Amino acid sequence: MTAPGTRAEASAEDTDDLDVEEALALVRDAHREPRDDSTDDGAGQASAPAARSSGARSAEPHRATPWPQAREAAARAARAARSRARRAPVSVPLGDALGLTLAVPLDALTDLPSFDTSAMDGWAVAGPGPWQVREEGVLAGHAQPEPLTDGEAVRIATGARVPADTTAVLRSEHGRIDAQGRLHTTREMLHGQDIRPRGQECRSGDQLLPVGTLVTPAVLGLAAAAGYDTVAVVPRPRVEVLVLGDELLTEGLPHDGLIRDALGPMLPSWLRALGADVISVRRIGDDAKALQKAVTRSAADLIVTTGGTAAGPVDHVHPVLERVGAELLVDGVKVRPGHPMLLARTKDHQHLVGLPGNPLAAVSGLLTLAEPLLRTLAAHPAPEPYTLPLREAVHGHPHDTRLIPVVLRGDHAMPLHYNGPAMLRGIAAADALAVVPPGGALQGEEAELLDLPWATAGIGVCFT
Ligand SMILES: Nc1nc2c(c(=O)[nH]1)N[C@H]1C(S)=C(S)[C@@H](COP(=O)(O)OP(=O)(O)OC[C@H]3O[C@@H](n4cnc5c(N)ncnc54)[C@H](O)[C@@H]3O)O[C@H]1N2
Ligand code: MOO
Numbered sequence: 454m455t456a457p458g459t460r461a462e463a464s465a466e467d468t469d470d471l472d473v474e475e476a477l478a479l480v481r482d483a484h485r486e487p488r489d490d491s492t493d494d495g496a497g498q499a500s501a502p503a504a505r506s507s508g509a510r511s512a513e514p515h516r517a518t519p520w521p522q523a524r525e526a527a528a529r530a531a532r533a534a535r536s537r538a539r540r541a542p543v544s545v546p547l548g549d550a551l552g553l554t555l556a557v558p559l560d561a562l563t564d565l566p567s568f569d570t571s572a573m574d575g576w577a578v579a580g581p582g583p584w585q586v587r588e589e590g591v592l593a594g595h596a597q598p599e600p601l602t603d604g605e606a607v608r609i610a611t612g613a614r615v616p617a618d619t620t621a622v623l624r625s626e627h628g629r630i631d632a633q634g635r636l637h638t639t640r641e642m643l644h645g646q647d648i649r650p651r652g653q654e655c656r657s658g659d660q661l662l663p664v665g666t667l668v669t670p671a672v673l674g675l676a677a678a679a680g681y682d683t684v685a686v687v688p689r690p691r692v693e694v695l696v697l698g699d700e701l702l703t704e705g706l707p708h709d710g711l712i713r714d715a716l717g718p719m720l721p722s723w724l725r726a727l728g729a730d731v732i733s734v735r736r737i738g739d740d741a742k743a744l745q746k747a748v749t750r751s752a753a754d755l756i757v758t759t760g761g762t763a764a765g766p767v768d769h770v771h772p773v774l775e776r777v778g779a780e781l782l783v784d785g786v787k788v789r790p791g792h793p794m795l796l797a798r799t800k801d802h803q804h805l806v807g808l809p810g811n812p813l814a815a816v817s818g819l820l821t822l823a824e825p826l827l828r829t830l831a832a833h834p835a836p837e838p839y840t841l842p843l844r845e846a847v848h849g850h851p852h853d854t855r856l857i858p859v860v861l862r863g864d865h866a867m868p869l870h871y872n873g874p875a876m877l878r879g880i881a882a883a884d885a886l887a888v889v890p891p892g893g894a895l896q897g898e899e900a901e902l903l904d905l906p907w908a909t910a911g912i913g914v915c916f917t
Pocket of ligand 1: 696712714715760762808
C-alpha cells in the first residue's frame with residue numbers, strides 16, 4: 454500500500470529541502486559508530502537489544518503481551534468502558550466541535566438550497582428572448598422579487614432568489630442590450646439553465662452524515678449550511694497526566710544528577726492530538742502516597758503516569774495499583790523501547806496507562822496503549838494501516854517488536870538513528886514510527902508505519 458502524504462524526493466535545486474536534509478544528516482549521523490556500552494542505546498541502529506535477564510518485574514517474559522495484542526487489549530478496554538459508562542453525547546457549538554465524532558446522524562434541518570437560487574450573475578428571464586429588462590435588480594439576501602411575466606428579465610446576482618416563473622438565468626457575459634434596452638442572448642439557452650432548484654443538494658430530514666463521522670472543517674461547514682448551531686458529539690475522554698520522578702527539573706540546565714522533565718511538556722499536546730481533553734498535568738515526584746491519593750481521587754477517564762513502571766526502589770506504579778485494587782490488563786509489552794509499559798483498570802470506567810520514564814519508551818507506550826484506548830473512547834476510526842519499504846535494514850530484537858523513528862522520503866521510509874529509549878533526537882525529526890517485527894527487517898522490506906500526528910495533519914490542525 455502507498456503512504457498517505459509521503460514527501461516528494463528532495464530535488465538538488467530545492468534549497469529548502471537541502472536545509473532539511475542537512476538537519477536530518479545531523480540526526481542520522483551515518484558515520485557514527487554505535488556505542489558498545491549498551492545493547493539498546495539507540496545511538497546507531499545496528500544495536501539489537503538483548504533480552505534482560507535480571508529478576509526485575511518487567512523482565513519476566515511470560516507476562517509481557519505481544520505488541521499487536523497489547524494494542525487490541527487497549528481498544529477492547531475502551532470499548533468495555535464506553536459500554537459500561539454509556540457516555541451521553543454532548544451538544545457543543547460548531548466552533549468547539551472540530552476533531553470530535555458525531556454521536557447522532559447529521560440530518561438536514563432545511564432543504565439545500567432552501568430556495569431556487571441563481572447560480573450566476575446575469576439576468577433571470579422568462580420565456581424566449583428578447584426580453585424587456587426590469588429597472589430594479591435582485592441581490593442575494595434580499596426580499597422575494599415579484600414574479601416575472603413572459604418576455605421579462607431582471608438583473609440578478611449569484612445566490613439571489615430567482616423570481617417565480619423564471620425559466621433560466623442568462624449569464625452577464627452571454628447577454629447583450631440593444632439600443633431599445635431589450636436583452637438578447639448570444640448563446641443558445643436551456644430551460645432551467647443556471648438555476649439551482651430548491652432541495653437540489655438535500656431535502657429537510659435527509660441524512661447528510663452518519664453517526665461516527667469525524668468532525669472536520671468541511672463537516673463544520675456542511676452543518677452550518679444545513680442549519681446547525683451546535684452538534685451532538687462523543688465527549689472527549691478526560692485525561693490526567695501524573696509525572697513521577699524526584700530527579701526532574703522544570704526549567705534551566707540539568708545539574709547535580711537532576712534532569713529536565715521532557716514528558717510534562719511533550720505529553721499534553723500529543724494527548725490532545727489523540728483526541729483527549731487533558732484536565733491536569735501534575736508532578737508528584739517519587740511519593741507513593743501522593744501517587745495513591747492522586748489515582749484514588751482522579752475523575753479522569755484515563756490516568757497517564759510517566760516513570761516508575763519498572764522494579765526499582767522508587768518505582769511505585771505497580772505497588773500503588775495493587776493497593777488500590779486495580780486490575781492489570783497489560784503488564785509489560787513485547788516491544789522495544791517501552792517494554793515495562795502497562796495498562797490497568799483502576800475504576801469501573803477508568804483506566805491507567807503507565808508509560809516508562811525513558812522518553813522514547815514513553816512515546817512507544819503512548820502509541821501502543823494510549824492511542825488505541827483514546828481513539829476508541831473518542832469513537833474515532835482506526836487509521837488505515839499502511840506499509841512502506843525500508844531504505845535501510847533494521848536490526849531487530851530477537852523476541853520483541855521494535856518501533857523505530859523514520860522519515861518518509863518518496864516511496865521509502867528512512868530509519869533514523871538516535872532511537873535509544875532515553876533519546877528524543879530521532880523522534881523529533883521523524884514523520885512516523887516503523888514497526889520492525891522480531892528478528893528485524895531487511896533493506897527494501899515493507900514495514901508497517903504509525904504516522905505521527907504532525908506529519909499527517911500539520912501542527913495547527915492536530916494540536917488545537
Ligand atoms: N532491572 C531492570 N531495570 C530496568 C528495566 C528492566 O527490565 N529491569 N527496564 C528498563 C527499561 S526498558 C525502562 S524503559 C526503564 C523504565 O523505568 P521506569 O518506568 O521505572 O522509569 P524511571 O526509572 O522512573 O525512569 C527511567 C529513566 O527515565 C528518566 N525519566 C523519567 N521521567 C522522565 C521525564 N519526565 N523526562 C525525562 N526523563 C525521565 C529517568 O530519569 C530515568 O533515567 O527501566 C529500566 N530499568
Ligand atoms: O525498553 Mo525501555 O522501555 O529502555 O525503553
